[in-house]
Every structure is written in C-alpha cells, then in structure tokens.
Amino acid sequence: MLHTKQKVIIIGAGFGGISLAALLAKKGFEVHVYEKNNQIGGRARLIQENGYVFDMGPSWYMMPDVFEDFFNLLGEDIHEYLHLTRLSPSYRVFLKSEGQHYDFYSDREKNAELFDSIEPGSAKKLNEYLDESKRQYDIAKKEFMYKNYNSIFDFFNKRTMQEGRKLEIWNSMERIINRTFRSEILRKVMQFQMVLLGTAPKDAPGIYRLMNHVDFDLGVWYPDKGIYELPKAIATVAEKYGAHIHLNAPVKKIIVKDKKTTGIELESGEIVEADIVVSNADLHHTEHVLLDESLSDHSKTYWEKRKMAPSAFIMYLGVGKQFDSLTHHSLLFSEHWDSHFKEIFDSPEFPKDPSLYVCAPSKTDPSVAPAGKENLFVLVPIASGLEYSPEKLEEWSNTVLDLMEKHMGMDGLKNHIEYKKIYCVKDFEKDYNSYKGSALGLAHTLGQSAFWRPNNISKKVKDLYFVGANTNPGIGMPICVISAETAYKRIMNISDPEPLKEI
Numbered sequence: 283m284l285h286t287k288q289k290v291i292i293i294g295a296g297f298g299g300i301s302l303a304a305l306l307a308k309k310g311f312e313v314h315v316y317e318k319n320n321q322i323g324g325r326a327r328l329i330q331e332n333g334y335v336f337d338m339g340p341s342w343y344m345m346p347d348v349f350e351d352f353f354n355l356l357g358e359d360i361h362e363y364l365h366l367t368r369l370s371p372s373y374r375v376f377l378k379s380e381g382q383h384y385d386f387y388s389d390r391e392k393n394a395e396l397f398d399s400i401e402p403g404s405a406k407k408l409n410e411y412l413d414e415s416k417r418q419y420d421i422a423k424k425e426f427m428y429k430n431y432n433s434i435f436d437f438f439n440k441r442t443m444q445e446g447r448k449l450e451i452w453n454s455m456e457r458i459i460n461r462t463f464r465s466e467i468l469r470k471v472m473q474f475q476m477v478l479l480g481t482a483p484k485d486a487p488g489i490y491r492l493m494n495h496v497d498f499d500l501g502v503w504y505p506d507k508g509i510y511e512l513p514k515a516i517a518t519v520a521e522k523y524g525a526h527i528h529l530n531a532p533v534k535k536i537i538v539k540d541k542k543t544t545g546i547e548l549e550s551g552e553i554v555e556a557d558i559v560v561s562n563a564d565l566h567h568t569e570h571v572l573l574d575e576s577l578s579d580h581s582k583t584y585w586e587k588r589k590m591a592p593s594a595f596i597m598y599l600g601v602g603k604q605f606d607s608l609t610h611h612s613l614l615f616s617e618h619w620d621s622h623f624k625e626i627f628d629s630p631e632f633p634k635d636p637s638l639y640v641c642a643p644s645k646t647d648p649s650v651a652p653a654g655k656e657n658l659f660v661l662v663p664i665a666s667g668l669e670y671s672p673e674k675l676e677e678w679s680n681t682v683l684d685l686m687e688k689h690m691g692m693d694g695l696k697n698h699i700e701y702k703k704i705y706c707v708k709d710f711e712k713d714y715n716s717y718k719g720s721a722l723g724l725a726h727t728l729g730q731s732a733f734w735r736p737n738n739i740s741k742k743v744k745d746l747y748f749v750g751a752n753t754n755p756g757i758g759m760p761i762c763v764i765s766a767e768t769a770y771k772r773i774m775n776i777s778d779p780e781p782l783k784e785i
C-alpha cells in the first residue's frame with residue numbers, strides 16, 4: 283500500500299482509462315475518472331432502441347488471454363463477470379466475383395481442409411506460418427507489448443537484434459503473406475486483420491503477423507449480452523476498489539503550474555485538484571485542446587504528418603427478419619484490394635468498390651434483438667477526415683445495402699429495416715474528440731509503433747501521463763487494457779518489460 287493516499291484524475295472512461303482506474307484503485311490511490319459522455323466504455327458504448335441492443339464500436343473479442351490475465355492481476359476471475367462463447371465459425375467471407383462464401387475457424391484441422399481445397403498444398407504452409415506467428419506472439423508478449431520505451435535501444439535490444447531478422451520488422455505483412463499464399467482469397471483473409479490495427483497490409487510491419495495467431499489459434503469470442511459487458515465488468519472492478527467514475531463531466535483544461543500538473547478544470551468551471559493526471563482522451567485533443575500548445579510534446583505539424591487509422595461508415599440496423607446467409611461475423615471483400623486501400627489511406631474518397639463487415643450478434647445471443655429479428659452492425663472502413671453531406675451518407679447507405687442484398691444473400695433486406703442509425707467521421711470527432719474523426723487513432727505503421735509511438739509520459743509536464751490507443755502498445759480493446767498496465771508501470775516506476783504478476 284502507499285504511505286500517503288495520492289489522488290489521481292483520469293480523463294476519459296475508455297478501455298485505457300477504466301482499466302488504469304482499476305489498477306490504481308486496487309493499489310490504494312484515490313482515483314477519479316471524468317468522462318464527457320453519459321456512458322463508460324469510450325468507443326465501446328451502447329445504443330438501446332426498440333428492443334435492439336447495439337454495441338456501438340468493437341465486436342471482435344480477441345486475445346482472451348490478455349483479459350483473463352488482467353482480471354487475475356486484479357485478484358478477480360473474469361468468468362465471474364462474463365460468460366464467453368468461442369464462435370464457430372469465427373467468421374464467414376463472401377466474395378463478389380465467385381458468388382459464394384467460405385467459413386474460417388479457430389481450428390487448425392478445419393482450416394487446413396479449407397485452405398487445401400482453395401489452394402492445394404496451402405494447409406502445410408498455413409501450419410508452418412501459424413507456428414511462427416505463435417512464436418512471435420509469445421516473444422511480443424514477453425518483450426514488446428507490456429514494455430515502456432525510453433530510448434530506441436529499448437526496442438533494438440540484444441534479443442530483438444538476434445531475433446530481428448526472423449521477426450521481419452522491415453518487411454511488410456503484404457509481402458510476407460503474398461510470398462506464402464498464392465490464392466487471392468487466402469491472401470485477403472490473412473491480411474484483413476491489419477485493418478483491425480488500422481493499417482494497410484502494405485504498411486504493416488512483419489511483427490504484426492502475430493495477429494494471424496490471434497485470429498486462427500486464439501479464436502474469436504463473444505460475451506453474453508454483448509461487448510459492452512466487458513467495459514462494464516472492468517468499471518465494476520474499479521468501483522469495487524474505490525474508484526469514482528463521473529459521467530457527463532467533460533474536461534476543459536489540464537491545469538499546469540511551474541511545469542507540474544495540479545489537476546483539471548471541468549467544462550462546468552469546477553476545478554479539481556490532484557497529484558497525478560492521466561489522459562485517456564484522444565492524444566491530439568489532450569495535447570492541443572486540454573493543454574497549452576507550448577506544453578504539448580507533439581506539434582500540430584507532427585499530427586498533420588501522421589498516418590491515421592481509417593474512420594468508418596457504420597449503420598446500426600434493426601431488421602424484422604433473420605437472414606440465414608450470415609454468421610455472427612461476416613465479411614465481404616473488395617475486388618479491387620489495392621486501390622480500395624489507397625482510397626482509405628492515401629487519396630481519401632468513398633471507396634468505389636468497398637469491403638464491408640457485418641456483425642449479427644443476434645445469431646449467437648437472442649437478448650440483443652426482439653424475437654425473430656436481426657441486430658446488424660454494418661461497417662465500411664473509409665478515410666479519416668473524409669468530408670460528406672447528409673445526402674451523401676444516405677446515398678452511400680443505399681450503395682452498402684445493395685451490396686449486402688446482392689452479395690451476402692440478403693435479398694429483400696431494405697424492405698425489412700425497422701430501425702436505422704448512421705454513424706460516420708463527424709460523429710467520431712464530436713463524441714470522442716477524435717483527431718480527423720479516425721475510428722481507431724494512429725495507424726500501426728513501423729514509424730508509429732513501439733518506440734516510435736507517442737510515449738505515455740509527458741516530457742514537459744511533471745505528473746502527467748497518457749493511456750489508450752494512441753500510446754503504446756496501440757489499438758484494440760485488449761491492447762488498450764495493456765496500455766493501462768504500461769501506464770501503471772510508468773507511474774509506479776516499474777521497468778520490468780514483462781506482464782505484471784502482481785500489483
């Protein structure tokens with residue numbers, strides 16, 4: 283326990299914020315979380331309308347080991363909070379040209395059969411590839427993911443210098459996968475995980491092949507009642523250990539005196555003092571709105587030059603009919619793979635031939651839709667910062683619904699929609715203060731990963747820290763939970779790179 287109870291303010295109740303609140307509260311700090319919105323969870327909030335319960339953001343529960351370890355670290359058993367189902371198949375992939383679909387599992391035997399049927403001889407390659415991906419996942423967990431970086435030598439240490447060639451840091455995921463598999467469909471299936479990291483496969487460094495182990499070996503899971511149960515469980519643990527979570531409490535400024543933070547000013551005008559402030563809010567917003575320009579570690583030009591992860595065009599659909607063609611997760615891949623990534627990352631425009639993702643949690647969980655109806659979350663990755671009019675969104679909505687009807691076996695879909703909400707770039711800006719309305723934050727290019735990703739400690743303001751997707755290790759629910767552990771290590775001055783065994 284601490285000798286004197288230090289007070290910590292955390293700005294934002296996203297995964298990073300509430301996970302850090304739980305760790306610090308358990309350690310004995312007095313913790314107050316201030317969240318601008320009326321729910322916890324950050325990008326993982328809920329919409330409840332007409333008997334439908336929509337998870338607003340994340341829908342792929344992956345890396346269950348990370349969540350399990352995190353709850354264990356807090357002295358809790360995650361299974362007392364969540365009932366998890368391993369999805370089988372993990373997802374279904376539809377192809378526009380072939381008019382057929384393929385199911386992928388987290389089961390090596392089933393996938394081997396499928397891979398061989400698509401590309402003879404590829405089952406063996408898949409097994410070898412996944413063995414290597416697993417090895418890299420284990421190295422990453424031990425050496426990179428839970429580590430704080432102080433200098434470039436923390437990245438290029440003895441082990442990475444020895445392993446570096448095999449980790450293929452300088453090679454892109456696109457090249458690694460394309461040299462292993464010849465079939466277009468298999469290449470796309472192995473590459474699409476990079477989009478979850480907010481990066482085009484050609485820009486994702488080889489270290490991210492660990493994502494294929496995450497997908498194909500560790501599996502895709504679902505907590506009963508939906509993803510929101512996860513942040514709810516973390517917040518419950520944080521509150522159990524004494525953290526206070528204040529909703530509808532937007533923060534206006536981080537107060538700094540003599541180069542040390544002394545607390546925050548809320549939009550309401552209230553001043554709250556603290557020994558330590560941690561921001562889980564979008565890092566650009568933290569540095570350029572909550573702080574004075576002169577106290578920010580990264581200039582406006584730095585941010586303008588960053589490669590942002592995509593934003594998203596999302597539709598939450600309540601549909602008065604169930605569609606047998608869908609599984610819990612279904613994907614429709616673009617035929618023009620390279621040019622559609624260009625339209626998302628390099629020369630922003632609405633993709634002419636988009637890829638889409640449809641989540642139908644009502645396939646697994648009847649509690650998220652009225653009986654006999656379907657809860658659909660439809661997502662199309664689009665460029666951050668993309669401009670549009672309300673008319674464009676309606677037009678695009680029709681384009682996407684047409685694609686679903688034509689290529690995903692959902693004939694008559696449009697006639698059965700009884701609830702529809704569109705969510706896009708400007709909503710991310712408004713709801714989360716997200717830079718350029720990115721859905722995810724800084725993309726995981728090599729120049730924006732590990733040592734090169736913004737640090738979780740301010741260089742200019744004492745006792746100011748950062749947590750969440752724009753710091754290390756980066757994007758995704760499990761990864762932001764890990765960011766809480768790395769921020770905790772910073773605050774507690776712990777230099778061990780491995781996951782913590784106790785707090």
Ligand SMILES: Cc1cc2nc3c(=O)[nH]c(=O)nc-3n(C[C@H](O)[C@H](O)[C@H](O)COP(=O)(O)OP(=O)(O)OC[C@H]3O[C@@H](n4cnc5c(N)ncnc54)[C@H](O)[C@@H]3O)c2cc1C
Nearest residue numbers: 294296297298318324325340341342533563750751758759
């Ligand atoms: C559409 C979508 C789909 C995704 N799919 C997946 C998936 O399937 N699986 C997965 O693992 N990950 C997924 N992700 C990524 C994952 O959701 C995020 O990486 C993660 O939730 C980010 O957490 P964070 O800690 O960075 O906080 P955020 O979620 O960014 O939360 C930050 C919080 O700070 C608050 N805030 C901002 N400014 C202020 C202020 N001035 N005062 C007070 N509060 C403020 C915001 O309101 C917000 O609640 C998805 C994300 C999106 C958007």
